[in-house]
Amino acid sequence: MEVEATPVVRPGYDAGRTRPAERRRRRAYIELTLLSLLTGVGLWWAAVASGLANPVLMPPPQVVVRAIVEMVVDGTLPIHIGVSVARALGGFLLAALIGVPIGVLVGRSARAHALIEPWIELARPVPPIAVLPLVVLWFGIGEESKLVVVFYGALFPILVNTVHGVRSVDNGLIRAARALGASERQIFCLVVLPASVPSVVTGLRLGAGMAIFVLVAAELLGSTAGLGWLIMDAREHFFTDRIMVGIVALGMVGYVINRSLLWLEHRLVRWRPAQE
Secondary structure (H helix, E strand, C coil): CCCCCCCCCCCCCCCCCCHHHHHHHHHHHHHHHHHHHHHHHHHHHHHHHCCCCCCCCCCCHHHHHHHHHHHHHCCHHHHHHHHHHHHHHHHHHHHHHHHHHHHHHHHHCHHHHHHHHHHHHHHCCCCHHHHHHHHHHHHCCCHHHHHHHHHHHHHHHHHHHHHHHHHCCCHHHHHHHHHCCCCHHHHHHHHHHHHHHHHHHHHHHHHHHHHHHHHHHHCCCCCCCCHHHHHHHHHHCCCHHHHHHHHHHHHHHHHHHHHHHHHHHHHHCCCCCCCC
16 A cells, blocks of 8 residues: 655745745845835935035045045955954954853753852943953953953853843753653753754844944054044044944944854754744
8 A cells, every 4th residue: 555655844844935935035125125225325315415414524425435445445444344353253252152151051050040140140231341441451452452352242142142042941842852751961952952042143143243332442442453443543533434434344244243143043943934
């Protein structure tokens, strides 16, 4: 007797969703994104052209684009971007390597939570800018102080979101795994970690944004390169177009890092249904 094969359907997969429909949905998303960006640039241009904004204090888009081209051609902008990205990624990766394991430990262990959580809540409200003078006294004005400040700023969003993700895992899933005979190690690897990945990635995204935010302040001390230094140097010489170049470059760096983390989340949690 022949048995009809049943197609295997992945969790979160909609059998009625065709590839052309998915392509149309993606194309519509890209079109709306471009429309939003063009609308924002158009409003910026209109504000300057109509006299609502002073072109000296807020240069129009074409002036900023010309400054970007000039700085790319002479090589200064890539150097500033490279220096800032290296500093931001160094502190951010260090915060991730330390914050995620500690967050998992605090989230899984009641004793670790009781011992470490009070220190987290005491240190977390302290702004990174407040500890910057002390860090400079300890580490000087070299790269070490910038790395430490960026690490401090990125650590707590990663740590807090990791703890939240681990402690928010559905206890029903854990009890079901135990009922099926899973060991504690299997429960941790196959239930707890996958369920907490979205919160961990959210913490990484927040930590990356904080790393860039803190980096600008860290580059004000003893720097000769970097986007933060570029903005402050342009302010001192009243080059408002270069100030805008630094702001745009910071936004683009943050956007690329954020999209990379979203891609990582998509790769790690393929089982989760995509949002419409």
